Amino acid sequence: MTESAIDDGAEGFPLPGELPPRRRIFTNRNLRMESIAAIGFDMDHTLAVYNVENFSRLCFDMALERLVRDRDYPPSILDVPWLPDASIRGLVVDKKLGNLLKIDGHGHITRARHGSQFLDRDQRRGSYPRGRTRIGTPRYRVFDTLFDLPEGSLYTTLVDQVARGELSLRVSFRRLYDDIRDTVDTLHADGTLKARITADLGSYFVHDPDLVPTLERFRAAGKRLFLLTNSEVEYTGAVMQHLVGGAPGSWEGLFDLIVCAAGKPAFFLERGPGRAVEPGLYPLLPSLERNAYVGGDCFFLEGLLEASGDGILYFGDHTYGDILRSKKSVGWRTAMIVPEIETEVAKLTPLRSAWQELNELEEHLEDLVTARDLARDQLRDPARADDAALAEALARLERRLGEALGRRARLQRLLRAAFNPHWESLFREGRAASRFGRQVMEFACIYTSRVSNFLGYPADKFFSRPLEVLPHERWALPET
Secondary structure, three states, X not given: OOHHHHHHHHOOOOOHHHOOHHHOOEEOOXXXXXHOOEEEEOOEOOOEOEOHHHHHHHHHHHHHHHHHHHHOOOHHHHHOOOOOOOOOOOOEEEOOOOEEEEEEOOOEEEEEEEOOEEOOHHHHHHHOOOOEOOOOOOOEEEOOOHHHHHHHHHHHHHHHHHHOOOOOOOOOHHHHHHHHHHHHHHHHHOOHHHHHHHOOHHHHEOOOOOHHHHHHHHHHOOXXXXXXXXXXXHHHHHHHHHHHOOOOOHHHHHOOEEEEOOOOOHHHOOOOOOXXXXXXXXXXXXXXXXXXXXXXXXXXXXXXXXXXXXXXXEEEOOHHHHHHHHHHHHOOEEEEEOOHHHHHHHHHHHHXXXXXXXXXXXXXXXXXXXXXXXXXXXXXXXXXXXXXXXXXXXXXXXXXXXXXXXXXXXXXXXXXOOOEOOOEOOOEEOOEEEHHHHHHHHHOOEEEOOHHHHHHOOOOOEEOOOOOOOHHHHHHOOOO
């Protein structure tokens, strides 16, 4: 084959390294797709990409109405503002004090917000004196999924109204959050929220034209595909029909096995077989191939798939319910879907040089501080107290340090402006990973923004993790 033929054949099919960064797949642990026999998918926020703002606003408004109607909250709360930026995934609710918390990957609380006001360092240390916080208690709740964002916005808004004296409630901050949580749960459980969504699917889901070709690529490579969702049969059928199109119910032909109302994360514990969906009962999931079930457990599913453990790759968006439990309980390989990557990477890409400069500047600052402190120590020595040359060197170091600190502050402001105005990056907190970012690194073998990003990679791709560099090894690496 000639060089020109190779060039012609590659035209329009970029190499993975040439894909837009927001559509790439990122690797935490080596994954050989050739060894994967079955690939599973969650539906909500995984195969089904929600219009998060429209969904969150709907849930916010419906929850307010229910709080007034069913829980005797004052009608005045119906006028509280919708704050789409009030919360992000990975935040933690402190129900006792009414705060939203951002925690770094080491468990330290780095930001605390009460209504619209952030606690300063002294206030934060007064409220959380231990530094590290055990959040696995009833006092705290973590926002693990995009479904949690309306609760964060509603809680922030109502706490702020109370703090400003604009709203008087007869309940504690703990009871307020529990009422919001129970109300949102009821909206999901009684079908009223889903009924509003299915009545206008186009407003609540983002169409991805590459989704079906991606699933077909996996099937052509000999992979057995399954859908594993907590959503009920009717809702699953309606959403998947909208996403895939075609004749009613034809979408189920994309999957070898479908499990609805799975009850994750308990699905990954031993509970027994699922119940087969009666063929023809549901028009949008007819189960004519008798491949659809309700409930069950992972062992029942593995038996039907004739695959188990690390021969299964599962895609999901829920840190705990999808990724952690499937990985730790049954040893499945994991692919985490993080839609927020697309927004964060798109905003960071034009600022790449500023990001690199800030990283280099941080190392330079460390050297300057060390040199300054050494000079100060030497000047404290009585034998060198009158050393004019040393004093001048210290003065130069102080000036350079001041200039570097000023430059760092400007770069930090520039980068912060690219993210959430209150919480900044989903994945980072200062120079450290956020708690959410750390969980993505620890629990997901690979992660990406959407399932269809796999269309830009070969079906038998070997995903290789990047070189892990220890601090002392950086000096031996060539500069990039």
